Amino acid sequence: MGIVVMEAIGNVPGWGEKWPAPAKLNLMLRITGRRADGYHLLQTVFQMLDLCDWLTFHPAADGRVSLAMPIPGVAEAEDLTVRAANLLKSHTGCEAGVIIEVEKNLPMGGGLGGGSSDAATTLVVLNHLWGLNLSKQELMALGLQLGADVPVFVFGHSAWAEGVGEDLRAIEIPESWVVIIKPDCHVNTGEIFRSDGLTRNSESITMSDFLAGEDRNDCTQEVCRVYRPVKDAIDALSVYSNARLTGTGACVFAQFSEKELALSACQSLKDDWSVFLARGLNTSPLYGKLEKV
Template identity: 40%
Template structure:
């Protein structure tokens, strides 16, 4: 039987930059919140030794694609750790894309994490979640959070996670049809004395903010306008380095009401936050019997 696996979106409830490493990576403090919305991946293992990605019914062979990189990374780690004869390990992966690229919702990192977790089981490579998270950091700083799969305070360059429980809310997420490259926004960020690392207790008690919001909204007037439209109705922020903007509500009806006030051609969705990633909920809690 073939199963389709969720690859959820995330939003950053807050995002602060606290330093820059000599290699250019930025230290951050962020609150990662998963949503019950995202892409899906159908993953079929085989013994061809080939990794094939299909998107919109077309074969996609770009070796730099993060899904293909994640699968090949897992194969190489299995060889290094002598887990199995990884030379013959292969898979066909079918991507159903709902998360916009360059939206700040973590679609690529989420896809990679789903591939690492599912193929680890299908290929019987038997790595722990912590090991998969460490591997994922080699190709994307957001991947460890998706691998661990819990609402978390994220620190360092993405490798330090502090899982927490939060009241689940409803979010109206609007995509202004702007594709933003994260590396371009990080490269334009300037540190100052206010960017020092704070305690988790302080962060959770303080008003949530995003250090990149002013930079991005000043560069893209459409994002600034979107923030001004939504902020009178609910707490509103940009996620990640953009471009999506989200507004937070206590119930679905309130989110739907505000969504109905937006221009009809504006792309967006309403989703509930979840403290456990939808992938982990299915993989570890509901359907673990499918591998037995």
């Protein structure tokens, strides 16, 4: 890529700024069947949170993709943000380089989608900074190559999902305050979905059913059976509100109509648990930021 083009890219607004990679919750999860290839048929609802990792992108004249601070013990090429940037380069033929700086705030392995959200933010932001002009649908298709949850973060809105989670439709959900507990364990999602005890024949419901209160998670019973810390976290949080598992966990959450009630619960729980306070959002803060640059 020539000097003139590199200079043009470097002058695009948004370089060197912090970009949000929000967490998500699964507010409901029903397993309605299983395909012949072993994939489970799902119904789930995603909502973004204002709890975010933050990514900063710096232009690199050498055309390479790298991390400002590689994670010890993790090969740089395996980092999801690096993979996302390289996938974007290979898909479009773009020769530009980038140094990616990641500020991690989301707990790892909790089911909040941290790595997937980081990858989605990388795709969306570099699409803008590199002037690639791919559509959201194209970026979602690329994201699916990186992980099942990446497309919903590219989608960027509260979503009703069906199929194996790839069929997304926007849904408006009350933007409640949320208290999240991250138990001291990591749930093996594959193990849970392979379990003989998992419910796989739930009846399908409608968006209206969900909005009326049908918010069961079919994984909860099996996860609580295998991972006692998750059950203990649900029991602890249930004292303050209806506590639920997000996805296969390990994080559990409860929604509150008032911030003061959520803060009170956090204060009571923080000595014994790793606790996070967040607000549910229907529109990803990533797109709010993108509209301003």
